[in-house]
Amino acid sequence: MVATACGASEPAGIDVEAVEHAVPLALLPSHPELVGDVACPLLASPGLGPVPCTATISGLSVPLIVSRPDTDGRVHVESPVELVMAGEVASEAEERLDSDLGVDNAVVCEPALRVSRAGQEFACTATEPNGRTHSLTAVLVDAAGSFRLNPG
Secondary structure (H helix, E strand, O other), X not given: OEEOOOOOOOHHHOOHHHXXXXXXXXXXXXXHHHEEEEEOOOOOOOOOOOEEEEEEEOOEEEEEEEOOOOOOOEEOEEOOOOEEEHHHHHHHHHHHHHHHXXXXXXEEEEOOEEEOOOOOEEXXXXXXXXXXXXXXXXXXXXXXXXXXXXXX
């Protein structure tokens, strides 16, 4: 939930710009900086229900549903889009490498998250116990977040 400022100059007392600025923190509290270009063109229109909005996450446009501010000035944000966190990819990649190679690896991947769509990539680095590193690319193969590892 996000508190928003209300401006008297906006229809129905809704400060559309404040709501749009609040959406990233409401949608991704741990990484609001990854949400950009929020647009809620129907928020200022009459009515009480939620409105469709869009935002850019990791370079992709995703649909959002944003509620109008309630009596406390709070909005709720939902998206049908699934996100894949880099930490989850790194953990699973580490398990795969450890099992396949018989060596304990430490894996880190970036960016912090991707929209779960085929073709999205994470740049990963696997580090062996002796300090030797290997670059890998984790490529999402479906909307469920499954991925393949490619040499990087």
